Each structure stands twice: as C-alpha cells, then as structure tokens.
Amino acid sequence: MLGAVRHGxxxxxxxxxxxxxxxxxxxxFQEVCxxxxxxxxxxxxxxxxxxxxxVGGGLVKIRDKNSIVVESNDTFKVNYQKGIYIDIFECVNxxxxxxxxxxxxxxxxxxxxxxxxxPRLLNIWNIGRYCLYPFSLAVHxxxxxxxxxxxxxxxxxxxxxxxxxxYQRAEETIYPCKEIEFEGYKFMGPxxxxxxxxxx
Numbered sequence: 001m002l003g004a005v006r007h008g009x010x011x012x013x014x015x016x017x018x019x020x021x022x023x024x025x026x027x028x029f030q031e032v033c034x035x036x037x038x039x040x041x042x043x044x045x046x047x048x049x050x051x052x053x054x055v056g057g058g059l060v061k062i063r064d065k066n067s068i069v070v071e072s073n074d075t076f077k078v079n080y081q082k083g084i085y086i087d088i089f090e091c092v093n094x095x096x097x098x099x100x101x102x103x104x105x106x107x108x109x110x111x112x113x114x115x116x117x118x119p120r121l122l123n124i125w126n127i128g129r130y131c132l133y134p135f136s137l138a139v140h141x142x143x144x145x146x147x148x149x150x151x152x153x154x155x156x157x158x159x160x161x162x163x164x165x166x167y168q169r170a171e172e173t174i175y176p177c178k179e180i181e182f183e184g185y186k187f188m189g190p191x192x193x194x195x196x197x198x199x200x
Contacts, residue, residue, distance in 0.1 A: 001180075001200075005193050009183035017182070018087045020156075026090040033062065040066050044081055052080040061085040075119070094168055095151035097144075102168060105144040112136035167199050 003011040021029050033043040044052050044061040052061075063083035074082060112133035120126045155168040173195045180189035190196040 001189060001193055002197055004180050004182045004187075004189060005197065008181055016085075016087065018089060020089045020091040023090055023092045029088070030060065037062070040064060042081060042083075044085070049080050051078045060088040060090075062088065091156050092148070093153035093171070094148040094155045095153055096155050096168065097147045099167075101147070102144075105140050105147075108136040109141045109144060112140075169196060169199055173199065 003009055003014060030043060030045060034048070037043060042048065042063050042065055044063050063081045063085045065081065065083050067084045068082050069084050070082065115129055115133050120129075154171050156171060156174050169190075173192045174190045176191055177188040178191055179186045180193065181187075
C-alpha cells in the first residue's frame with residue numbers, strides 16, 4: 001500500500017503484493033481459483049499442496065508454475081511448488097482489542113508459529129523455545145481469539161487459521177474499497193489509505 005501511494009507501484013526494495021479476502025468470500029475464492037485459474041498458475045493451500053505447510057506457516061498462495069523462487073526458509077528435502085507467488089490472506093471481523101494487549105498476545109503467538117515452520121539448530125536456546133512455545137499456542141492464541149469475539153465486530157482482524165503480527169484496522173478505513181493504481185494497473189484498495197498506513 002505504501003508503494004502504491006508513494007511510488008505508484010513497488011517500493012524499490014520490496015518484491016511482493018499481499019491480497020486480503022474477507023472471511024465470507026475466502027472459501028468461495030479458493031473454489032473459483034481451482035476452477036478458473038489458467039494452466040500456468042496454481043492455488044497452493046493445505047489441501048492442494050500439503051508439503052508446502054512445512055515452511056508456509058499456514059499461508060494460501062497463488063503460484064506461477066513456470067518459475068522458481070527460493071527463500072531462506074525453503075527446503076528441497078520435501079517436494080512442493082516453489083514458483084513466484086502472491087500471498088492471499090483471510091481477513092475476519094473483530095472486536096477492538098487494546099493495542100498493548102493485542103500486540104503482547106500476537107507477538108508470542110507469531111514467534112511460536114514461525115519457530116516451528118523452519119528447521120532449527122539444536123542448542124540450549126532452541127530447546128527452551130521447544131518447551132515454552134507450545135504454551136503460547138495453547139494459551140495465548142485462544143485468549144486472543146476470545147477477545148476478538150467479545151463486543152461489536154467493527155474492526156478487521158487477521159486470519160483465523162494463521163498466526164501473524166499486524167494491526168487491527170477500523171472497518172471504515174477499509175470499506176467501501178476504492179481503486180488505486182499499482183504498476184499501471186487498477187486494484188481495489190482500502191477506503192482511506194492514509195489512515196491505513198498511519199495505523200501500520
């Protein structure tokens with residue numbers, strides 16, 4: 001979004017675009033992808049490419065099958081599609097959680113999730129993390145989910161099946177979506193890019 005507003009396209013040192021799909025449309029979006037994507041593209045999720053979840057952290061991606069990109073957490077010990085991709089995030093409605101509490105919980109859950117997505121060296125620090133991080137996934141994540149459900153859901157939260165960091169955003173910042181130019185093409189973006197970016 002910063003690239004779209006400031007550069008009209010990619011930030012020179014960035015290399016990808018993230019797409020958010022509302023919860024109510026997310027499953028249908030994947031079904032349509034399976035039916036209508038051209039031959040050279042594929043939908044990558046837990047069902048279509050189970051091995052990708054070794055490193056994917058729960059992401060849904062659309063991959064270009066005629067390319068390859070190797071990132072630091074990729075491995076060739078298991079077989080999964082490694083083409084250039086776009087990340088697809090499911091966005092859920094959420095009650096407002098005070099920022100300090102939200103980030104305290106999200107930080108712990110995110111660190112725990114990503115720790116298990118990559119191979120780790122066997123040392124005293126990682127042994128400690130193996131012992132402590134299940135607590136974050138078993139306790140902090142359910143607390144976060146519960147708080148997201150308490151009260152009126154006037155904010156856009158993160159995905160219900162992915163642990164990650166980020167900010168909650170007021171619905172009026174996102175909806176109704178407006179067109180914004182990115183690399184010469186028009187895409188749907190947030191209603192108020194300025195507030196969206198200030199929140200980030």
